[in-house]
Amino acid sequence: MPTRMVSITHALRNVSLTLLALVAMSAHAGVIEPVRGQLDPTDKGYALISQFAIDLGSSLEDALSRGVPLVFTLEFTIERKRWYWFDEQIVHRTIDYRLSYNALTQQYRLATEGRQDSYATLADALLMxxxxxxxxxxxxxxxxxxxxxxxxxxxxxxxxxxxxxxxLDALASKDWQVEAIPLNWQFAPGVVGR
Incomplete structure (x- = not known):
């Protein structure tokens, strides 16, 4: 009886290790994390300077390489705090970026607001x-x-x-999820930055 119990324990341990290895090898979800963000005063107004670290995850990278275009939205807001009422929204701006892969030229294409650029690698396209x-x-x-x-x-x-x-895949599968981490900062004219 004890040898049978030991063999069942070993079998269960092997199954659990196999399942753990499969989970570890499965596609990971992506993340978009802001590295920096600041506003600089210019002659035309206030200019946004920012950088994001972007990891699409293996499922999105695979879909992109198979010709599925991905659209990313940059959203920026400025609010003024008011003690007597809701915060006042001063600025709300969104910009769409379309990232696609052309298998014929083997280049990644990034398009936004009438501008279109091509990149040899996905890393270069994500950096831009x-x-x-x-x-x-x-x-x-x-x-x-x-x-x-x-x-x-x-x-x-x-x-x-x-x-x-x-x-439907994007709604149902965690592999298609991209965590979008927001960046918030306080500023006053003359004291600008993160």
């Missing part, structure tokens, strides 16, 4: 997707001296713009 440099997000008159503001910056995968057959 995550970089915002000098995008004017607010007019100077929108931000008043002496007031404190809160800025929020987020980039996320827009699952609604996936091709219809993939939208």
């Amino acid at each position: 997707l995550g970089k915002v440099d000098g995008l004017v997000v607010a007019e100077k008159k929108a931000i008043r001296l002496g007031n404190a503001y809160t800025a929020e910056l987020r980039m996320s995968l827009d699952k609604r713009q996936l091709p219809k057959p993939f939208q």
Whole structure:
């Protein structure tokens, strides 16, 4: 009887180790994490400078390499705190970025607001997707001296713009989830940054 119990214990341990290995080898979900964000005053207004570290995860990378375009949305807001009422939203801006792969040219294409660029590697395309440099997000008159503001910056995968057959996968599978971590910071004119 004890040898039978030992063999069952060994078998259960082997099965659990196998399942654990399969889970570890399965596709991992992606993450979009802000590395930095700041507003710089310019002649035209306030310009956003930011950088995101983007990891799509293996399922999204595979779908992209098979020709499924991915749309990412950059969302930026500025709010002014008010003690007597709800916070006042000063700026709300969204920009869509479309990332696709062309199998014929073997290049990744990144398109936004009428501009389109090609990259040889996915790493280069993701680096440029995550970089915002000098995008004017607010007019100077929108931000008043002496007031404190809160800025929020987020980039996320827009699952609604996936091709219809993939939208169900994106809702049901964790492999298609991309965690979008927001970046919040306080600033006042003259004291800008993270």
